[in-house]
Amino acid sequence: MPPVRRLGSTRSRGVVASAVLALAALVLAGCSSTITIDDQDLSGADRAACEALVADLPEKLAGQDRVDVEPDGALGAAWGDPAYVLTCGVPQPSDYEPTAECSVIAGIGWYVPDDQLTDQGEDATPIALSRTPYVQVLVPAERRTEGIDRALAELAPVLEDNLGEGLPCL
Template structure:
């Protein structure tokens, strides 16, 4: 099911992001769980890793440990990107598709569709949709979806569009 087909018509994508309020926190540890994608997904994730920006929303790239072509980070505490994750359960949740879940919003920024999720601890996580691989971005503590998310997603859009083709990602 494509959750983005149910977005209210005429609602600007950035307005969806800006309408999300709240602060976020992320695990500030120096390590990140590395995804284990299938071979097809791994190839596009490696392509993404090569074209990711050295600076994102004013933060220098500082990849987390363990080093991997499937993870990247910017700043300290880091904005964390993971490529090749499994599909988030909320991506097919009818409540999200209908706009009835205040903690999950479907929207697009600069030609990339995202599922924007507020986690139980208040942090924000963004996952690409309608691409052949799922790319997940987590904001660290102190960054909000409203103030910082738009800059982060705008900064990542060119790399995602270049490396991750549109399509349906593997279910796993």
């Protein structure tokens, strides 16, 4: 039997194999754009309201297509890349004061923390406090100038249809 001829040293083949595996891992990681939405500790009535809301959410928001979220049955949704991310059932913000101002967009009162109002280069997390359970929408910094008002206005009808009255907006 003739000797088997190998190309390159064992070490160089190991380096190449490691590089190929690392590249494959990077490619697979880049393909994963699934958004994870944290589960909220809610009453049965609030969970049912959030489930109904999520089922009624649009397939497009501010011109962006809906994307997958994890886990299945999450109380939220996402659109685009970078994604608008809606989470239903969030707690009242710890820095909220009853005299705080909010922006009313299409009949829904949205509270945005002061530091997010002044820095347009940061992500914004408006919370619909005029509806309950509370809903938060993460708006990526890249979408703030062209899409925040449009996205929140497009969500208003589905929030009104599925959620109860919350805090009054000043």
